[in-house]
Amino acid sequence: MASLFSTLVLVTGGFEFLTDRAMRRALAQIRDEDPETSVSEVEGSSLGPGELTGLTSPSLFSSHSAVVVRGVESLDPTVADELLAYAAAPAPDVVVVLTHGGGQKGKGVLDKLRKLPAVKEVVTSAPKPWEVTRWVSTEVRQLGASVSEEAADYLVAAVGHDLRSLAAAADQLVDAATGADGRRDKISLELVRQYFGGRAEVKGFDIADAAIDGDAALALEQLRWALHNNVAPVLVTSAFATGLRSLARYGVASSKGLREAELAREVGAPPFRLKRLRAQLKGWDGAGITTAIRAVARADLDVKGAADPEYALERMVLGVVGARVR
Known part of the structure; x- marks a missing residue:
């Protein structure tokens, strides 16, 4: 792995967790090269004229140093010019790590930094x-x-x-x-x-999958476990609604000849979920899905009202299972 010293690492993408992790990984690489590297962190909005020069000057206590500037989109114009001047001729024993919060703000500085040979950009992007x-x-x-x-x-x-x-x-x-x-x-x-497996959200989806698969006994068993462990009834009806909507969307989209990634995007489900939906769809037709969605809608109204949630949810499970064509 090439040394990061005498470079500027520009982390872009605007997703806080991924940006922070990319920055931390850069610092870890720097410390692997020299464990005695001194590190300074500063917010771009608080960096005043002349301060960057001080931060990137040789350290009295270590041979190498790293400077982290968070939020270069918030730099004062004078400081931005100082950064560009430094980036054109960086110090050989210093690493500067810059993060950008995303959006159009500071785009002019980003475009100029990207053109400089000493700048190494790390692009982070959140998955769909x-x-x-x-x-x-x-x-x-x-x-x-x-x-x-x-x-x-x-x-x-x-x-x-x-x-x-x-x-x-x-x-x-x-x-x-x-x-x-x-x-x-x-x-x-x-x-x-x-x-x-004890998460309430998972239990709702487990129950929905069992019912959509046509396994009434398993769905009712898991439902009783969920209610006994105080899983909110609305989480169960929400999981059923999500599962049936995904099934309906898959039924329409699967006939379009789309590639897997396109099909997942159309359905709004991860690609790994498509295999399960494909298997589930074999037991359903359009009329059955419509009937099942109505049963879920009724149960949702009941559990949000004064009805007995256990009775309402059990009726929903049996209604969904009964709506299958086979």
């Missing part, structure tokens, strides 16, 4: 909703492990789409999959269920 499961798989792979498609999909359903939380969950699962000898097993659906 249908790409999050794949992002989890990549995250696990970067940690030196692997995860099954079903397990990654389930983890997203359990934790949600917050990347910081997903990254922490992936790290926890990789640790759990690592044996005393350092060998790492593939992260399985069972392992993810063990650590995250």
Whole structure:
């Protein structure tokens, strides 16, 4: 890996977690090169004229130094000019890490920085909703492990789409999959269920999948577990509505001859979810999906009103299962 000293690392993309992580990884590489590197961090909005020169001057206490400037879009015009002048001839023993918060603000400075040979840009971008499961798989792979498609999909359903939380969950699962000898097993659906299967959001989707699959006994069993453990009834009806809407969208989109990524985007589901939807659709037609959605809508109104939620949800499960064509 090439040395970062005498360079400026420009982190763009505007997604806070990914930007912060890219910045931290750059600092980790710098410290790998020289553990004694002194690091200074400053907000771009608070950086006054002449201060950048002081920060990038030789250190009295270490041979190398790093300067992190957060939010270059907020630099004072005079300071921005000083930064551009420095970037044209950076000090050989200094690394400057710059972050940009996204948007058009500060675009002029960005465009000028990108043209300079000493500037190394790291572009961060958040995955689209249908790409999050794949992002989890990549995250696990970067940690030196692997995860099954079903397990990654389930983890997203359990934790949600917050990347910081997903990254922490992936790290926890990789640790759990690592044996005393350092060998790492593939992260399985069972392992993810063990650590995250108690999440209310997952239980709602588990119940919905069982009902859409036509397994009334399993759906009712999981429903009773969820209610016993105080899962909010509205989470269950929401999961059913999401599952049926995805099924309906898949039924329409799958006839268009789209590629997998395009189909996932059209359906609004991760690519790994398409296999499950394809299997589920075999038991449904348009009329059945419409009937099932009406049953869910009725249950949603009931649980938000004064009706007995257990009765309303059990009736919904049986109504959905009964709407299947086979």
